[in-house]
Amino acid sequence: MALYALGDLHLSFQVPEKSMNVFGKVWRNHETKAKTYIEQLVRPEDTLVLTGDHSWGKNLSLCQEDLEYIAAFPGRKILLRGNHDMFWDAKKTEKLNELYRDRLYFLQNNFYAYEDYALVGTKGFTFEGPFYLDRRGRIVGWDEQKEEHAKKLVKREAERLRMSFDKAREAGYQKFIMFLHYPPTNILEKDSVFTRMAEEYGAEQVVYSHCHGESRFHDSIIGMHNGIRYSLVSGDYLKFRPARILNT
Ligand SMILES: [Fe+2]
Numbered sequence: 018m019a020l021y022a023l024g025d026l027h028l029s030f031q032v033p034e035k036s037m038n039v040f041g042k043v044w045r046n047h048e049t050k051a052k053t054y055i056e057q058l059v060r061p062e063d064t065l066v067l068t069g070d071h072s073w074g075k076n077l078s079l080c081q082e083d084l085e086y087i088a089a090f091p092g093r094k095i096l097l098r099g100n101h102d103m104f105w106d107a108k109k110t111e112k113l114n115e116l117y118r119d120r121l122y123f124l125q126n127n128f129y130a131y132e133d134y135a136l137v138g139t140k141g142f143t144f145e146g147p148f149y150l151d152r153r154g155r156i157v158g159w160d161e162q163k164e165e166h167a168k169k170l171v172k173r174e175a176e177r178l179r180m181s182f183d184k185a186r187e188a189g190y191q192k193f194i195m196f197l198h199y200p201p202t203n204i205l206e207k208d209s210v211f212t213r214m215a216e217e218y219g220a221e222q223v224v225y226s227h228c229h230g231e232s233r234f235h236d237s238i239i240g241m242h243n244g245i246r247y248s249l250v251s252g253d254y255l256k257f258r259p260a261r262i263l264n265t
């Protein structure tokens with residue numbers, strides 16, 4: 018039995034004008050690449066966590082084909098909210114879980130068990146600038162108003178993440194894998210409320226996506242940090258091959 022993760026499929030079957038094909042070779046027919054890898058790797062007894070930015074559809078009816086595409090992948094599919102998932106109002110997660118019962122599992126203010134691990138998570142948030150650079154490309158400042166706004170979103174997401182951890186802990190889980198859509202730290206930070214929460218609850222791994230393009234792949238932590246393994250699983254970083262997070 019194995020646990021896999023992959024993020025940012027950015028599907029657009031019902032909104033072809035949003036096709037990702039224009040973003041370079043790695044994105045060309047990426048939905049077919051992802052499906053092929055998933056079908057090669059993921060077995061029916063496995064779990065695949067898709068870490069957000071599933072669909073470009075602006076509402077649920079414009080996401081139908083994208084969600085059906087995902088539902089047809091092998092294994093148990095657990096979905097996390099991404100910043101582009103307009104179809105998913107955090108407060109209506111239960112409705113989505115009812116609608117796709119036994120086919121897709123939406124992770125928000127809840128958790129899912131994988132063996133003796135609890136899979137916890139939320140979208141997260143990261144301040145992404147704008148940053149002001151000098152002629153050498155060094156950061157000399159940033160939009161402080163946007164930074165203030167970002168702090169509020171980070172706080173709300175941290176509360177949602179804590180709810181996920183607490184529900185798992187109340188249910189008796191002591192081992193955690195933590196999922197975020199956004200990277201856990203921004204380019205100014207070494208630590209954040211998200212890394213500290215991972216440490217507080219003793220998460221073994223933190224898995225995130227959202228970062229696209231070579232220049233953004235190293236915006237946050239990859240590898241070991243304070244005893245926790247951090248993995249970036251955005252689709253283009255992995256060339257759409259799911260990362261194996263656990264093998265038990
Ligand atoms: Fe994305």
Ligand SMILES: [Fe+2]
Nearest residue numbers: 070099100227
């Ligand atoms: Fe994103």
